Amino acid sequence: MEIAKTIESIEALVKTAKVAGKRIGLVPTMGALHIGHISLIEAAKKQTEFVVVSIFVNPTQFGPGEDFEKYPRPIEDDLGICKKAGVDIVFAPTPEQIYPSENIEWVNVEKLTETLCGKSRPEHFRGVTTICARLFNIVAPDMAFFGQKDAQQTVVIKKMVADLNMPLKIVVCPTVRDSDGLAVSSRNKYLTDEQRKDATLIYKSLQKCRELIESGTVDVEPIIAQMRSILEQASSIVIEYISIVDTQTLGAINRVNGQALVAIAVKIGTARLIDNILVDANR
Numbered sequence: 001m002e003i004a005k006t007i008e009s010i011e012a013l014v015k016t017a018k019v020a021g022k023r024i025g026l027v028p029t030m031g032a033l034h035i036g037h038i039s040l041i042e043a044a045k046k047q048t049e050f051v052v053v054s055i056f057v058n059p060t061q062f063g064p065g066e067d068f069e070k071y072p073r074p075i076e077d078d079l080g081i082c083k084k085a086g087v088d089i090v091f092a093p094t095p096e097q098i099y100p101s102e103n104i105e106w107v108n109v110e111k112l113t114e115t116l117c118g119k120s121r122p123e124h125f126r127g128v129t130t131i132c133a134r135l136f137n138i139v140a141p142d143m144a145f146f147g148q149k150d151a152q153q154t155v156v157i158k159k160m161v162a163d164l165n166m167p168l169k170i171v172v173c174p175t176v177r178d179s180d181g182l183a184v185s186s187r188n189k190y191l192t193d194e195q196r197k198d199a200t201l202i203y204k205s206l207q208k209c210r211e212l213i214e215s216g217t218v219d220v221e222p223i224i225a226q227m228r229s230i231l232e233q234a235s236s237i238v239i240e241y242i243s244i245v246d247t248q249t250l251g252a253i254n255r256v257n258g259q260a261l262v263a264i265a266v267k268i269g270t271a272r273l274i275d276n277i278l279v280d281a282n283r
């Protein structure tokens with residue numbers, strides 16, 4: 001496994017792989033790798049012949065007062081995980097490589113970024129689309145792999161790729177959960193043992209939602225009320241939003257007719273956690 005720290009070196013390595021006829025799979029990450037990331041690497045290995053993992057804690061997607069400074073950066077562990085998973089190259093650039101001047105151009109997807117997490121994190125997705133656009137241009141992958149856990153991120157990135165005719169396919173992989181249902185996240189590390197137990201209520205309330213919809217409840221308001229009462233069982237949980245939205249526009253809906261995205265964001269202690277499921281009322 002090679003480690004590329006500069007744009008020039010990653011470009012040269014990818015070029016050699018492309019000349020050899022290999023398709024390039026990119027797994028963009030901020031490090032602190034866990035089984036969710038490993039599942040993305042595995043998907044990339046199945047669908048492409050040359051896998052690049054980028055590790056870059058992207059400052060522009062953190063808002064003021066968020067966890068940029070304390071975000072975990074266990075680079076040696078991450079490199080070990082990548083090596084074991086059979087990654088071809090880790091691209092781990094410095095911030096200066098990626099953002100050589102303060103006046104970089106932003107790539108911004110409007111509307112889709114104004115709802116759900118965009119309400120409390122108004123500049124977050126602009127940071128995500130900007131870094132992803134830069135990574136896509138530098139690595140020139142045939143496919144890039146993202147987790148369904150960040151549902152809004154996947155919709156926003158797909159829109160950017162479609163509207164800007166970026167020549168790659170976005171592959172969305174299922175959310176990986178611990179055995180008690182909690183979605184795996186680098187931010188679960190911030191939870192105390194007690195908070196970790198409380199966090200299982202997030203998936204419980206999503207399961208309740210699925211149960212209600214599959215048994216014929218279609219009005220969103222009573223469903224959200226029941227989900228809320230599950231989350232309120234733990235006083236440590238501060239609900240940011242519980243939303244049932246259209247899977248494409250991310251706009252709120254009143255009744256679930258076909259497919260819908262059910263998304264939750266909460267704060268537990270210092271951790272802000274998100275999770276979601278896709279539901280289908282016609283099932």
Ligand code: PAF
Pocket residue numbers: 028029030056058061128131132150153
């Ligand atoms: O999902 C993440 O870890 C980040 O938002 C990403 C896509 C690596 C961009 O920094």
